[in-house]
Amino acid sequence: MHTTHDLSRDDCARLLSAGVAGRVAVGTPNGPHIIPVNYAVDGESVLIRTTAYSLLGTYGRDAQLCFEVDQFDYELKRGWSVVVRGRGAFVHDQDELAEIARSWQPRPWATGQRNLIVRIPWTEVSGRQLGGGWDPWEHLPVRRLA
């Protein structure tokens, strides 16, 4: 068994920026939901594309959201996770949308139109690593190309 270590904010930012898929939790009148999503990092915030009719589109506006990325190493029984929490904002400003379109070439894995962009600021960022003596950065499943 391994002890748990907190990751620095720099490490969290690096791991968040490297990823392309994670999970977002949104509260609803019937309790929280977890939704797997593709995402991008823009400054100190996470961007997620969705639709107005989704759970995130219905309950995510001006609501506290939680976003998580992680990687489990089943063989070595270790892993890392980074969690971001912040108030979800829908991006409507045309200039901001144009800037996002320039910097974030959407490469979603799933088909379907997702015209709504939700921004989650990194108001709270925390990360954990299970087991010492290894660098999560060296064990990424994928790295976003700069």
Place this chain on the structure above:
Amino acid sequence: MHTTHDLSRDDCARLLSAGVAGRVAVGTPNGPHIIPVNYAVDGESVLIRTTAYSLLGTYGRDAQLCFEVDQFDYELKRGWSVVVRGRGAFVHDQDELAEIARSWQPRPWATGQRNLIVRIPWTEVSGRQLGGGWDPWEHLPVRRLA
């Protein structure tokens, strides 16, 4: 890009039963949190060990919880996910705890005492697969030994 397919309840149960690590979401007065956890499947419910002082121990009792497992294939840009939702119950009954101890040899990845067991019944089960023509079962990172 891939189209999304719903997984059958049997497929969801199979994938849930094969896993050992997932994520649970719990609502708090300050919005939802996502917590990576080791877990076991007991009948049609998910069992999670935690402590009375954790977020799950503080806000999970008799509260609607969401549990998720997934696997992303970054190279092929496909994946699957299974989500369970149900009302969290703390297991206090001594006979039930003894039965769980017999059937679930705890193999947590992290050190630390976790004496509180939270049960999440599979009141709602849903699963999604991104892309057809492949079997999530054939692409598991790990399978729990029977």
